[in-house]
Amino acid sequence: MGNTAAQDYDDITKAIQPYLDGAKAGKGDTMKPAFHANATVYGYLGDTLVSGPIKLIYDWADSIGPAPKVTPRVVKVDVAGTAANVRIEVDNWQQHRFTDVFNLLKIDGKWVIVNKIFHTHQ
Template identity: 55%
Template sequence: MTANQISDYKAIGQTVQHYLDGAKNGKGALMKPAFHKDAAIYGYVGPDLWAGPIQTLFDWTDKTGPAPDIVGKVVTIDIAGTIASVRVESENWAGYRFSDFFTVLKVDGEWKIINKVFHLHA
């Protein structure tokens, strides 16, 4: 593994940490630096598809409030040049368990989440 690859893994981890910090603190604004301004979110809440701009996640996080007992873990990071995929498992986010897949892109030298798809576990 090269120094650049190690640097990219660390940078992606830091990007995802913004997301987890926002969840823990119940503040969408803390998540915002992780995401590209045009990012989108997709997943099912029960039988209903939740799809739209990432701002809906920020708003939901603000409404739900802090999740001090959340346990979030980066399970995988797979990098190919300027793109990456990241899997995050989160437990006890306001009583919910999520599996997230992020598509990440290096934009102007910074890793940004472009897309979030999630599975809400029963």
């Protein structure tokens, strides 16, 4: 009746793909399907705290443009029923290296990112 762990893993990695595609394309609109409309973001870009609606990430992607050499790797997926946590290591996003941690919720049978926190590596 319920999804298997492997199916959830596949569905979750597919759910975050628009975010990764948007990073590469430098287009916030491409990222939107990965996120809940009320999703939030928190993290530091250098010494600057970024906090608020996910639109901040869309706008940032638009402002820095395409990143054809970006190399994201999913390093951890943790699922508990309708809640999941995903960690991604992102190299070469316009000279930046990030660790992204996403919290996802399965809403109406579909995985969606409800929160992103991130660390910018020096």
